[in-house]
Amino acid sequence: xxxxxxxxxxxxxxxxxxxxxxxxxxxxxxxxxxxxxxxxxxxxxxxxxxxxxxxxxxxxxxxxxxxxxxxxxxxxxxxxxxxxxxxxxxxxxxxxxxxxxxxxxxxxxxxxxxxxxxxxxxxxxxxxxxxxxxxxxxxxxxxxxxxxxxxxxxxxxxxxxxxxxxxxxxxxxxxxxxxxxxxxxxxxxxxxxxxxxxxxxx
Amino acid sequence: xxxxxxxxxxxxxxxxxxxxxxxxxxxxxxxxxxxxxxxxxxxxxxxxxxxxxxxxxxxxxxxxxxxxxxxxxxxxxxxxxxxxxxxxxxxxxxxxxxxxxxxxxxxxxxxxxxxxxxxxxxxxxxxxxxxxxxxxxxxxxxxxxxxxxxxxxxxxxxxxxx
Numbered sequence: 541x542x543x544x545x546x547x548x549x550x551x552x553x554x555x556x557x558x559x560x561x562x563x564x565x566x567x568x569x570x571x572x573x574x575x576x577x578x579x580x581x582x583x584x585x586x587x588x589x590x591x592x593x594x595x596x597x598x599x600x601x602x603x604x605x606x607x608x609x610x611x612x613x614x615x616x617x618x619x620x621x622x623x624x625x626x627x628x629x630x631x632x633x634x635x636x637x638x639x640x641x642x643x644x645x646x647x648x649x650x651x652x653x654x655x656x657x658x659x660x661x662x663x664x665x666x667x668x669x670x671x672x673x674x675x676x677x678x679x680x681x682x683x684x685x686x687x688x689x690x691x692x693x694x695x696x697x698x699x700x701x702x703x704x705x706x707x708x709x710x711x712x713x714x715x716x717x718x719x720x721x722x723x724x725x726x727x728x729x730x731x732x733x734x735x736x737x738x739x740x741x742x
Numbered sequence: 743x744x745x746x747x748x749x750x751x752x753x754x755x756x757x758x759x760x761x762x763x764x765x766x767x768x769x770x771x772x773x774x775x776x777x778x779x780x781x782x783x784x785x786x787x788x789x790x791x792x793x794x795x796x797x798x799x800x801x802x803x804x805x806x807x808x809x810x811x812x813x814x815x816x817x818x819x820x821x822x823x824x825x826x827x828x829x830x831x832x833x834x835x836x837x838x839x840x841x842x843x844x845x846x847x848x849x850x851x852x853x854x855x856x857x858x859x860x861x862x863x864x865x866x867x868x869x870x871x872x873x874x875x876x877x878x879x880x881x882x883x884x885x886x887x888x889x890x891x892x893x894x895x896x897x898x899x900x901x902x903x904x
Binding site: 588589592598599601604606643681682683684685686687688689690691692693695696699700 | 880
């Protein structure tokens with residue numbers, strides 16, 4: 541299994557995606573201490589060249605949070621948001637304080653970083669629970685730039701083994717305000733094997 | 743944007759003649775390699791993701807790697823009338839999008855893509871006229887076959903012509 545993944549491998553990744561993103565939204569709701577309605581996530585295997593089209597096009601400005609993972613499983617995980625969602629979430633977190641309309645100030649940037657951190661960490665907590673493996677997440681790194689430029693980071697990492705990525709679109713409503721984000725999961729090849737065998741496949 | 747602008751995707755390449763133009767959107771750690779023959783006014787643009795195809799098992803897409811993309815692009819340009827000896831190069835991209843403080847080689851992929859590209863240009867003896875690489879932001883580029891003009895657009899870091 542060096543370069544060819546079959547449908548069963550992808551089905552397993554998809555299921556992990558479902559569980560992980562559900563956990564992530566639950567954690568966010570706890571942090572916000574608000575009622576959060578979650579919609580069924582959209583889990584897809586997308587060719588990297590098409591990923592940007594899901595987030596508004598290759599040149600659209602998006603917020604990307606990246607966490608690198610070490611431990612039993614290594615790789616990178618990203619949480620992406622469109623600018624509208626990022627602004628809406630910042631507004632909720634800042635709880636009535638005045639917020640920036642176009643770009644973000646320092647406090648808003650760290651709020652975004654923390655939102656991304658919670659989403660990614662809780663995703664990995666559920667993955668750790670499923671596989672009984674340990675993960676050590678890095679601090680969250682933030683970048684706001686063109687979708688393609690941000691996506692080049694996981695695309696390159698994944699590009700060594702596959703032209704497809706596990707892409708999870710998660711949407712939820714906080715006090716009737718619809719927001720959403722996207723997980724991109726990129727385990728490296730040996731880690732993917734570890735995940736599969738921990739789940740009893742192969 | 744001109745009507746005859748050809749979009750080059752990620753891990754993709756294309757060539758065109760004047761008055762055509764080529765663009766690739768949102769280069770991050772990837773590198774955009776622009777080749778241009780001023781005599782025949784033929785241009786080629788590649789959006790490479792990785793420095794070296796020989797390190798990778800899955801290498802079916804030639805445009806994904808600096809080495810195989812460069813060779814294919816030169817061949818494709820020659821096929822429509824360009825001369826390798828006349829070709830000039832401009833490159834952009836190779837950013838580090840996230841501020842890792844990491845010694846992990848994988849995370850320095852932008853630098854490695856740029857280094858590999860420069861090395862290949864020396865091997866093929868193609869002079870580098872200009873480059874805008876590194877830093878931590880994305881770049882969209884446009885290459886005009888009419889005069890080899892290489893336009894770089896960014897979000898929040900200005901636009902310029904190389």
